[in-house]
Amino acid sequence: MSYQSATGPIGAEGRYWDALQEGRLELPRCTGCGQWHWPAVWRCGACGGWDHEWVEQPIKGEVFTYTRTHHPFGGAEAFTKPFSTLVVTLKSVPIRLVGVLEGDETGLRIGAPVTGTIARTAFGDAQIPALRWSLA
Ligand SMILES: [Zn+2]
Helix, strand or coil, rough: CCCEEEHHHEEHHHHHHHHCCCCCCCEEEEECCCCECCCCCCCCCCCCCCCCCEECCCCCCEEEEEEECCCCCCCCCCCCCCCCEEEEEECCCCEEEEEEEEECCCCCCCEEEEEEEEEEEEEECEEEEEEEEEEE
């Protein structure tokens, strides 16, 4: 029971990365009890089931919390400082996802509605898909 992504076996969340690479946000739900899981798991902690379905989600939510980065650090070289990183509670399912805010930051606050897009970010020599948020 292992998921083989386009780049090799990368764990229970492989489907997430492959879907993001193809331009969709998909998250896993246990087919036994309906529990949403993120990070992805092989086995549901609520009912013990092994089967999950991956369901496409709209990339919309509201700011749960955020932090502003003013100083450079490894892995964030591509971002113009300062930049803000958001933890967003999705509107459609009770899951929170992280991504960098792009565009105008006027109105940034906890609870602000945001919409997301799928961009690419540098990770070592690779370009990997990543969520970017914009204030709605
Ligand atoms: Zn379950």
